[in-house]
Amino acid sequence: MQAITLGRLSALAAVLALAGCGGKSTFEVSGNFTEGNSSATSAVRTAGLKLSLNGDQEQIDIPVGATSYRFSKRISYGENYTVKVVRSPEHVTCAADPNFSSGYAGQTTSIVVNVACSQNxxxxxxxxxxxxxxxxxxxxxxxxxxxxxxxxxxxxxxxxxxxxxxxxxxxxxxxxxxxxxxxxxxxxxxxxxxxxxxxxxx
The missing domain is CATH 2.60.40 (Immunoglobulin-like)
Known part of the structure; x- marks a missing residue:
């Protein structure tokens, strides 16, 4: 609970600092790819993986060999976000981390949603x-x-x-x-x- 509170306080401090400069706080949405139950970063092995941010706001195709992804759209403070796997590669099942795949910008200083893939x-x-x-x-x-x-x-x-x-x-x-x-x-x-x-x- 303390770690979560400190994370939110840090995010709030960053937002307030930016607001003091007359800017609008926005957050990048990115993540790493993992394999199976491992938390270690792993390269995508098969073509066909596609991710979405907030439905059709942005969709990206992931190339073979990628170890991470980043959406070009940034999320404004307080805006909801949802990262989903639109399409898994053939013979593979991929899913965004359910603990972090949705929420609202500002809960933490960055939005990181890892995606795990496993061979069927x-x-x-x-x-x-x-x-x-x-x-x-x-x-x-x-x-x-x-x-x-x-x-x-x-x-x-x-x-x-x-x-x-x-x-x-x-x-x-x-x-x-x-x-x-x-x-x-x-x-x-x-x-x-x-x-x-x-x-x-x-």
Whole structure:
């Protein structure tokens, strides 16, 4: 609370100083790009990102490689502002920081709204047919899963769009042989749900 109060007092002091010189206080709206849950600045990797300030007051296209952005329109003291992602790059989801994406100019000495982008990711899942024993071991890359007869289904964690997946049997159940159907490919724009493991007696 103290930090917020000091920030607002600093902003007010700056406004009063400018007003004393006969000027009108305006604020720049800018921000950095981050990736996933990281707070570190990251370059935009894919074309197509577009941001807006107060709807159609200003919209800007973000080039590949950009690490920050800045709107040319400045916001007058007391004026409301909203920064939104109008369009995310293909196969990517971007969003303006919800804690700072809207407000009014003068709350702080500057308006900084960071935008986080993440590659779309989806899970890989399926079922096991005719599993009569416990202990079936599966892997997707380095991620393991164990399937038992009481619940013959499995789900692997989400993987990014375009990344390969390959489900393999790493441990056979006792007295059974299990094979994989539809177990490999490249992740598209939807979860993979049609992997099947068929188990038989030798």
């Amino acid at each position: 990711s989806y899970s890989v899942s399926g079922k096991v047919n005719n599993l009569l024993e416990d202990g079936l071991g599966l892997n997707n890359g380095a991620t393991p899963a164990t399937v038992n007869k009481a619940s013959p289904v499995f789900t692997f964690p989400a993987i990014p769009y375009g990344a390969p997946y390959a489900i393999v049997v790493t441990r056979q159940p006792t007295n059974q042989t299990c094979t994989v159907v539809n177990g490999s490919g490249y992740m598209g724009e939807a979860a993979v749900t049609n992997v099947e493991i068929n188990c038989t007696r030798p």
